Amino acid sequence: MNSNVSIVRCKSYETELVYSAVKEALRLLGGITKFIRPKSRVLIKPNLLLPVEPNQAITTHPEVVRAIVKILKEIDCKLFLGDSPTAWIKSSEDFNLLYRKTGIYDIAIQEDVKLVRFDNPFWLKNFALTGWLKECDYLVSLPKFKTHNLTILTGAIKNLFGLVCGKYKLELHKRYTDEKSFSNMLLDIYDLIKPALTVVDGIISLEGDGPATGGEIKYTGLIIAGSEAVAVDSILSLIMGLKPYMIPTNLEAERRSLGITDTKNINILGEHLLDVIQPFKLPKPSFIKKIPPVFVKIAKGLIRFYPQIEKKRCKLCGACIEVCPQKAIILKDGMIFIDYDKCIGCFCCQETCRENALRLKRSIFAKILGL
Numbered sequence: 001m002n003s004n005v006s007i008v009r010c011k012s013y014e015t016e017l018v019y020s021a022v023k024e025a026l027r028l029l030g031g032i033t034k035f036i037r038p039k040s041r042v043l044i045k046p047n048l049l050l051p052v053e054p055n056q057a058i059t060t061h062p063e064v065v066r067a068i069v070k071i072l073k074e075i076d077c078k079l080f081l082g083d084s085p086t087a088w089i090k091s092s093e094d095f096n097l098l099y100r101k102t103g104i105y106d107i108a109i110q111e112d113v114k115l116v117r118f119d120n121p122f123w124l125k126n127f128a129l130t131g132w133l134k135e136c137d138y139l140v141s142l143p144k145f146k147t148h149n150l151t152i153l154t155g156a157i158k159n160l161f162g163l164v165c166g167k168y169k170l171e172l173h174k175r176y177t178d179e180k181s182f183s184n185m186l187l188d189i190y191d192l193i194k195p196a197l198t199v200v201d202g203i204i205s206l207e208g209d210g211p212a213t214g215g216e217i218k219y220t221g222l223i224i225a226g227s228e229a230v231a232v233d234s235i236l237s238l239i240m241g242l243k244p245y246m247i248p249t250n251l252e253a254e255r256r257s258l259g260i261t262d263t264k265n266i267n268i269l270g271e272h273l274l275d276v277i278q279p280f281k282l283p284k285p286s287f288i289k290k291i292p293p294v295f296v297k298i299a300k301g302l303i304r305f306y307p308q309i310e311k312k313r314c315k316l317c318g319a320c321i322e323v324c325p326q327k328a329i330i331l332k333d334g335m336i337f338i339d340y341d342k343c344i345g346c347f348c349c350q351e352t353c354r355e356n357a358l359r360l361k362r363s364i365f366a367k368i369l370g371l
Contacts, residue, residue, distance in 0.1 A: 001265075002265050002266065004227070005225070005231050006026075006225045007223075007239075007268060007271040008022075008271065009021070009276075010221060010222065012203070013061050013203060018066070018203070022064065022067040022223055022225070025224070032074075032075060041077070041079075041136040041137045042080070042137065043132050043139050043140070044080065045163065046081075046142040046144075047085075047146075047154070048085050048162075049212060050354055051102065052101055053101065055204075056217070057144070057204045058213070058215070060144045060201045061204070062103035062106065064201040064203075065104060066111060082130070083118065084119070086348065116132050118165050119165060120132070120165075122134060127163075127188070129192075129193065130164075139196060140196060141156060141160065142199055143155050144201050146210040147206060147210035147240075147281075149211075149305075150182060152247050157233055159198075160229075161189065172185055173344075182248075184252050187256060190258065194229070195227075197227055200222075200232065202236075203221055209283050212352070213353060213354060222276060229259065230259020233247060234250055235273070284305060305361065307360065308358065309337075309358060310356075317354070320358065323348045328342035
C-alpha cells in the first residue's frame with residue numbers, strides 16, 4: 001500500500017501562519033479525524049531535547065505545538081503534553097526548567113493543556129516507556145527537523161526515543177552502541193508504539209553536527225506530515241539531498257518491512273519535492289558513508305569520532321558526566337576529562353551540553369582520509 005506525506009510551506013512561526021500550514025498539511029492527508037477519533041485522549045510529544053530558547057532550532061517550536069493543540073481541541077480531544085529528553089532530568093524542577101525555557105509551559109497555560117512528566121515508566125518488552133501512553137488513545141509526534149551525529153537524521157523515528165523515561169535511555173545507549181543496532185532499537189520502539197500522526201517542525205531546522213548546540217540553524221520553511229513515520233523520514237532525507245537508504249533507520253526499516261522508503265510508493269501531497277530540496281550540511285561522522293564498504297571493513301577501528309571538550313566554553317555544569325552511559329567522563333582538579341578507552345561514541349554528552357563545549361575529535365586515520 002502507498003503512504004501519503006504532505007509538504008506545506010510556512011515562512012515563519014507567526015501563530016496564524018503556523019496554524020494554517022499545519023491545518024493544510026492535515027487537510028491534504030484527509031483531515032484530522034482520519035487519524036484521531038473525536039473526544040479521544042491524545043498524548044502530544046514534541047522534541048524537547050534541552051532547556052533552550054525556541055529560536056535555537058534544537059526543540060520543536062511552541063507555535064507548532066499550539067497549532068496541533070488547537071486542531072485537536074476542535075474535535076473535543078482531551079490532551080496531554082510532554083517529553084522525556086536526555087537523562088539529565090531528575091526532578092520536578094528539571095522538568096519545569098525544560099518546559100519554561102522551550103516555551104511549552106506558556107502554550108500549555110494559554111491553551112489549557114495538561115503538562116505531564118515522563119517519570120512514570122511501564123515496561124513494554126525491553127523498554128521503560130512513559131505510563132502516559134497507557135492513559136491515552138493516540139500518540140501525536142511532533143519532531144524537529146535536525147541532523148544527528150549517530151543517526152544522521154533525527155526525525156519521525158528518532159523522536160520516539162523520548163518515550164523512554166529518563167535514565168533508562170542510558171542503558172539502551174550502553175547496549176546499542178553502533179548506528180545499526182541503535183537504529184534497530186528505535187525501530188523496535190516504533191513497532192510497539194506507532195504514532196497516529198507525525199507533524200514535523202521544519203520551518204527552521206538544524207544541520208551540521210546536530211542535534212544540539214553543535215548544529216547550525218538552517219531556514220527550510222516547511223511543515224511535513226504523515227501517518228507512517230518511516231515514509232515521513234524518507235521524504236525528510238530527500239529534502240536533505242540524501243537517498244532514503246542513507247539514513248540507517250530507513251535502511252533497517254526497509255529490511256524489516258516496517259515502513260515505506262521507496263518513493264514510488266509514497267504519495268507526496270502539496271509542494272512538489274523538487275521545489276523543496278535543500279541539501280543539508282551533514283554531521284562529520286556521516287562522511288564515512290562516502291567510503292566504499294570494503295575499505296570501511298578493512299579500516300574498522302581506525303576511523304572513529306569522539307567528543308572533545310573545549311575548555312574555554314565548558315562551565316563545569318556536570319551534565320555530560322551525568323548522561324555518559326559508560327561513565328567515561330569525570331571531573332578532576334576543576335577540569336572535565338574523557339576516558340577514550342571507555343567512550344563508545346554515542347554523543348550523549350554532546351546532546352546534553354548547553355554551552356556547545358563538546359566538539360568532535362577525529363582519529364588520525366579519519367583525518368588522513370579527510371573525513
